[in-house]
Amino acid sequence: MLLISYEKLYGKRYLIVLDDVWDIDTWDELTRPFPKVVNESRIILTTRQKEVAFHGKCNTDPLNLRLLSSEESWELLEKRAFGKESCPDELLNVGKEIALNCKGIPLVVDLIAGVIAWREKTKFVWLEVRNNLNSFILNSESGSDEDLMPRIVTILYDKEHCGPNNFVLLNSKKKRHSGKHLCSLLITGDEMEDRLSDACRVRDFKLLRMLDLSPSFMLVKDSLLNEIGMLNHLRFLRIGTEVKSPPSSFSNL
Structure with missing residues (x-):
């Protein structure tokens, strides 16, 4: 996670590269902290969506890279x-x-x-x-971000800027959030109410090998424990819980 200070960038020259931007809203959110382009500063983006490229252009027209022979x-x-x-x-x-x-x-x-x-x-x-x-790859009927998602994800939960109702790690309506190739997940930060199972559904991370839910972030309860028990490939687990004994599904691990 990268935290950017507007004040530290203002008046300075910078080069920012944003790789594989998937939609216009994401582009707007990512670029909002940056001052207007001055002093020959540049923001470069790569995307597979033509409308994103034209929306994000400033000084130059998008460069359409050809496919390999x-x-x-x-x-x-x-x-x-x-x-x-x-x-x-x-x-x-x-x-x-x-x-x-x-x-x-x-x-x-x-x-x-x-x-x-x-x-x-x-x-x-x-x-x-x-x-x-x-x-490993998706054909044109299914656009290809899903299989190219990161294998390792680290999240710092900030309660002030992201309330529990806004915390969605997995969004079934957007394929890019499927996370089906995710191997390592670490979430830490401020304490969160017990709503992670609804926002996350860790059982869908079928290839997950490392799961670290910091006890300072949340105490895991029965419903989420049962989901963790479905992760057959899990090799490392760190959680905090007040449950006296793990559910029977943990025998799958």
């Missing part, structure tokens, strides 16, 4: 997965199919290359990746 996609994937080495002949065809299915999006190619780089480099494994690409 199939050859460029394969070159990027091979370099990311093998480094200075070349792809073995037995993986060449399926590797090019994987690169082609990344649809020319550099970030997606890099994401998939990172996945296969850590897996066994056999044709069987690569065929499995090729046949399940939708587990």
Whole structure:
């Protein structure tokens, strides 16, 4: 979490880069603390939404980056997965199919290359990746922010600026908040009333391996304890609770 002081920036030259801005409201919220662009200061944004780019433009028109060709996609994937080495002949065809299915999006190619780089480099494994690409990338029918969400999230809860009714970690109406690939979640800060289960639904974070709900933030009660028990991949848990014994669902952990 980045806290920005208007007073500290005023009159100074700054360069701010906002990556992957998904809607106009978010752009307006993120840029509100900044003084008007003076002294050659600049705010650069990247987005996949044309309307956001045109809304946020100030001094220059948006630059529309082209997609990679199939050859460029394969070159990027091979370099990311093998480094200075070349792809073995037995993986060449399926590797090019994987690169082609990344649809020319550099970030997606890099994401998939990172996945296969850590897996066994056999044709069987690569065929499995090729046949399940939708587990890692989303096609145009489903726009692609959801699978590119951060794996690690840290939240500092400030009661003065974010009341319990405004605290929504997971919003089912917005796919970008699905968090289905979230691996680590830490929430700390001011004490909050017991409404987190309604605002969060941690049971939807199916791949969560580390959950740290600071006792200073809240004491976990029965309903949320049951949800935590559904996190089968959890390896680290820190919570505060007054419950005398954990629910039976904790045997799943």
